Amino acid sequence: MGLRENAAAAAGRTPVSTEQAVNAVGVLPAPNLSEPDLGDLSKDAEAAPAVVAWSRVMGEVRAIGKDQRFDGGNAGRFNFRGVDLALNAFGPACRKHGVVVAPVKIEPQYRDISTKNGGVKRECTVLVTYRIFGPAGDYFDTQAAGEASDSGGRSTPKAQSIALRTLLLSAGLVPTEDRDADAMEFERAESPVRSAASYVDEICNPHTSAGRLRQIHYELNSTRQLGTLVTNEVGEEEQIGAMVVRIGKERAAGGGQ
Structure with a gap:
C-alpha cells in the first residue's frame, strides 16, 4: 500500500486514483514541465x-x-x-x-x-x-x-x-538581429536658398545691427546674390550687395550700431 492509500485509510476514506479525482473535479493534473539540458556546473x-x-x-x-x-x-x-x-x-x-x-x-x-x-x-x-x-x-x-x-x-x-x-x-x-538602422542610407534635401529681395526689409530696418548686416552680406555672398538688383528704401533699383555696404557705412557715420 502506498502513501496515498495509507493516508486515506488513516482518515477513514476510500482511496481514489488520480484518474478518478480528475474526473470528479473536471481538472487536469499539472503538466510535467521540463527545462532544456544545459549541462552541469564544472x-x-x-x-x-x-x-x-x-x-x-x-x-x-x-x-x-x-x-x-x-x-x-x-x-x-x-x-x-x-x-x-x-x-x-x-x-x-x-x-x-x-x-x-x-x-x-x-x-x-x-x-x-x-x-x-x-x-x-x-x-x-x-x-x-x-x-x-x-x-x-x-x-x-x-x-x-x-x-x-x-x-x-x-x-x-x-x-x-x-x-x-x-x-x-x-x-x-x-x-x-534586426537590420542596423545605421545601415540605411539617405540623402539630405538641399535647403531652399533665401531670395535677395527677402532681405530688403531687414536691411532697411534701423534696428538691424551692424553685425547682422555683415552676416547678411556673407549670406548673400555665399549664395552668389550680391549682384542681384532689388528695390531699395527710396524705390530705386540697386545691387543688394552695394545696398548692404552703403547702409552699413551710413549708420556707422551717423553713430548707429
Missing part, C-alpha cells in the same frame, strides 16, 4: 567570479527577436520583446552558470493620470536595484527603471516587470 564555473559568470550567461543568450506585437489602436502598433521572452532566455542560462538575479532595493513613484475617455489610471515609475550573484557568492549591483499605468492596482508589478526586462536586455547586451 569546477571552473563554481569558482567563477560574478562578472565572469554573468558574461557566460551573456554568451548563452545570443539574440532575442522582437516577436511580440502590441496593437494599441490609436496609440500605435509595434513589435517588442516582452519580459516572458527575456525570462525564458535568461532563466536556464542563469541556472546553468550559478547566477542569481535578485532585487535588493525598489524605489517607486506614483501619480494619477487622466485618460482621453475621462477615466483615471495610476502610473508607477520604479527604479530597481538588482544584485547579481555569482556561483562563488560574490556579487555586483546594477539598476533598471520601469514605468507602467493601470486602473486596477497592477501598475507596480507591471513597472517592476518592465524594469526586469530592461535589466536583462540591457545588462545582457542582447541583440535583436
Whole structure:
C-alpha cells in the first residue's frame, strides 16, 4: 500500500486514483514541465567570479527577436520583446552558470493620470536595484527603471516587470538581429536658398545691427546674390550687395550700431 492509500485509510476514506479525482473535479493534473539540458556546473564555473559568470550567461543568450506585437489602436502598433521572452532566455542560462538575479532595493513613484475617455489610471515609475550573484557568492549591483499605468492596482508589478526586462536586455547586451538602422542610407534635401529681395526689409530696418548686416552680406555672398538688383528704401533699383555696404557705412557715420 502506498502513501496515498495509507493516508486515506488513516482518515477513514476510500482511496481514489488520480484518474478518478480528475474526473470528479473536471481538472487536469499539472503538466510535467521540463527545462532544456544545459549541462552541469564544472569546477571552473563554481569558482567563477560574478562578472565572469554573468558574461557566460551573456554568451548563452545570443539574440532575442522582437516577436511580440502590441496593437494599441490609436496609440500605435509595434513589435517588442516582452519580459516572458527575456525570462525564458535568461532563466536556464542563469541556472546553468550559478547566477542569481535578485532585487535588493525598489524605489517607486506614483501619480494619477487622466485618460482621453475621462477615466483615471495610476502610473508607477520604479527604479530597481538588482544584485547579481555569482556561483562563488560574490556579487555586483546594477539598476533598471520601469514605468507602467493601470486602473486596477497592477501598475507596480507591471513597472517592476518592465524594469526586469530592461535589466536583462540591457545588462545582457542582447541583440535583436534586426537590420542596423545605421545601415540605411539617405540623402539630405538641399535647403531652399533665401531670395535677395527677402532681405530688403531687414536691411532697411534701423534696428538691424551692424553685425547682422555683415552676416547678411556673407549670406548673400555665399549664395552668389550680391549682384542681384532689388528695390531699395527710396524705390530705386540697386545691387543688394552695394545696398548692404552703403547702409552699413551710413549708420556707422551717423553713430548707429
